[in-house]
Amino acid sequence: MKIHILYSFHKGPYGGGNQFLKALNKYFKALNIYEENMEKADVILFNSHHEIERVIRLKLNYQDKVFIHRIDGPLSFIRSSNPKLDFQIYQLNNLIADGTIFQSEWSRKKNFLLGLKKNKFEIVIPNACDKNIFYHQKKKTKEKIENQKINLIATSWSSNLNKGFDLYRFLDENLDFNKYTMIFIGNSPIQFKNIVHVKPLNSYKLAEHLRNSDIFITGSKKDPCSNSLIESLYCGLPCIALNDGGHPEIIKNGGELFNNFEECLDKIQLVSENYEFYKNRISISTMEETALLYCKFMENVLNNVKNRNKHLKLIDYYRFLLKTKRSKSIILNIFKKRIASNNGIIK
Numbered sequence: 001m002k003i004h005i006l007y008s009f010h011k012g013p014y015g016g017g018n019q020f021l022k023a024l025n026k027y028f029k030a031l032n033i034y035e036e037n038m039e040k041a042d043v044i045l046f047n048s049h050h051e052i053e054r055v056i057r058l059k060l061n062y063q064d065k066v067f068i069h070r071i072d073g074p075l076s077f078i079r080s081s082n083p084k085l086d087f088q089i090y091q092l093n094n095l096i097a098d099g100t101i102f103q104s105e106w107s108r109k110k111n112f113l114l115g116l117k118k119n120k121f122e123i124v125i126p127n128a129c130d131k132n133i134f135y136h137q138k139k140k141t142k143e144k145i146e147n148q149k150i151n152l153i154a155t156s157w158s159s160n161l162n163k164g165f166d167l168y169r170f171l172d173e174n175l176d177f178n179k180y181t182m183i184f185i186g187n188s189p190i191q192f193k194n195i196v197h198v199k200p201l202n203s204y205k206l207a208e209h210l211r212n213s214d215i216f217i218t219g220s221k222k223d224p225c226s227n228s229l230i231e232s233l234y235c236g237l238p239c240i241a242l243n244d245g246g247h248p249e250i251i252k253n254g255g256e257l258f259n260n261f262e263e264c265l266d267k268i269q270l271v272s273e274n275y276e277f278y279k280n281r282i283s284i285s286t287m288e289e290t291a292l293l294y295c296k297f298m299e300n301v302l303n304n305v306k307n308r309n310k311h312l313k314l315i316d317y318y319r320f321l322l323k324t325k326r327s328k329s330i331i332l333n334i335f336k337k338r339i340a341s342n343n344g345i346i347k
Contacts, residue, residue, distance in 0.1 A: 001299055003033055004041035006051055006058065013186075013200035015157050016127070016227025017047060017072060023130040027291040041065065043298045048072040049089050056320065059096045059312045066302045067310070069097035073107065074114050077222040078162060083114060090116045091320055098310055099301040101125050101294070103225035104246030110224075121301045126250065127225050128290035129234045133203045136236030137211050150272050152182040153213035153237070155228045156220070157200055159187040164242065167219025168195065170261045180268070182217075185209060210235035215271055216255075218242065219264070226250065230284060238278035240267045254282035 005025050010018050028034035035041040038058065043066045046055045059067060071093065076083035090111075093100055099121035102108040108124055152175075156163040168184060172195045175182060183196045185206060191197075201209070210216070216232035216239045223229075223245040230250060232239055239255035241247040242264075248257060255278055256267040271278050 001033060001043060001295070001302060002035035002041045003028055003043045003045060003295075003298060004035045004038040006038065006044050006046040006055060008051065012202055013157055013206075016225075019203065019227055020127040020129075021047065023128065023287055024291055024294065026130065027287055031291070031295070033295065043068060043302055045070060045294075045298075049075070049085055049092075052088065052092060055092065055096060056312065059310075063311045066098045066298070066305060067096050068099045068101060068298055068301065069093050070101045070103070071107070071111060071116075072103065072224055074110050076114075077110060078224075079160065086111070086114055090114075093117075093119065095312055095316055095320065096310060098305050099123075099297060101297065103127055104249050106246045106249065107224035110222075121297070121304070123293070123297050125290060125293045125297070126246070126285060127227055127230055128285055128287040129227070129231050130203070131234065131287055134207045134210070134231045134234035136234065150180050150215060151213045152180055152215050152217050152268070153210060153232070154182070154184045154217045154219075155206065155210075155231075156184075156186040156188075159189045161189060162221045163223075164217075164219025164221070165190055167217075167242070167261060167264065168192070171195065171217070171264070174261075174265065175268075183209065183213070207231070207235060210237060213237060214275070215240060215268065217264075217268070218247070220247075221245065223247065233282050233284045236279060236282065238271050238275065238282065240264065240271055250284070252281075252283055254278060254284070 005021055007021050009022055025034060038044060044058065045068045047070045071089065074083065074086045076086050094117055097119060100119040102122065102124045103126060105124050112118070154164065154168060165188065169190055171182060172192045177194050183198060184192065185198045186200050188197055210232055214237065216229065216237040218226060218229055218241045220226055221242060221244055225246045229239055229241060229247065233254055239251050241251055241255065241257055243257035243259050251257065256271055258264040258267045
């Protein structure tokens with residue numbers, strides 16, 4: 001089985017989905033199952049709403065390939081926006097995806113609630129990180145935690161207010177900075193007085209900061225599977241997170257959840273006073289385990305759909321573009337190219 005990930009990767013600091021897919025791509029290559037040339041791949045993994053028109057064109061050209069859809073969101077929950085983009089994702093999933101991968105059970109349920117139809121083949125597989133970058137150094141001791149200031153850290157590439165910035169503003173004003181220090185790494189829409197703000201860093205430098213910290217904090221709302229949270233657990237940090245989204249599924253016993261800002265302060269104190277207890281209970285899937293789950297699921301879909309995988313008609317493509325209010329000129333250009341093409345392949 002050969003796999004191609006249909007995604008435009010970004011170098012340097014970027015969103016969690018990009019970071020996870022880069023790590024997954026790296027592991028597929030190590031297993032010698034990744035195919036750079038999508039035309040030679042057996043399975044195409046595509047992501048959420050990215051490259052929508054490219055995904056459809058590829059499906060029209062290669063109907064026999066298996067298409068696996070990695071779904072995020074619902075995006076309208078995260079961005080507090082119109083669910084139009086979510087509906088496009090659902091239409092794409094219904095038309096093309098032979099199998100669907102969700103990042104958390106919370107995400108699966110919320111997407112179904114919003115209108116996504118169930119797929120015959122679907123699974124929940126949480127994200128993971130590159131262990132060569134994000135790893136745990138056994139150097140923090142109970143004595144260190146008791147005798148020095150406790151270093152808190154929060155990270156977010158996105159500056160969306162729902163990424164927890166109302167909490168970080170509260171902590172900036174109410175945290176006891178005689179007992180704690182706090183650093184925020186990423187893009188922030190607010191200015192801090194006491195929290196140290198560091199601009200986005202590459203994964204290697206970010207991991208160093210995580211390993212030099214003691215406790216990770218996130219107030220991210222409706223986050224299906226926070227890569228920031230996963231990265232911190234990989235680096236051995238007990239975590240304190242808003243009781244929302246996929247956070248409970250990721251943290252398990254490696255930290256505490258809170259429901260309001262005042263409770264967050266109490267949980268910071270609780271974890272600080274019982275640091276080794278939480279640190280020793282961190283449990284997170286490895287990249288190897290996650291990648292193998294992806295492989296096993298894809299292989300199962302590939303072996304079972306055979307010649308019965310989803311087939312897309314050209315008229316379905318046009319209907320999709322019209323329903324999603326894509327430009328009519330796109331449809332006309334595609335139609336002209338198809339007529340002019342000698343082999344009927346849409347570029």
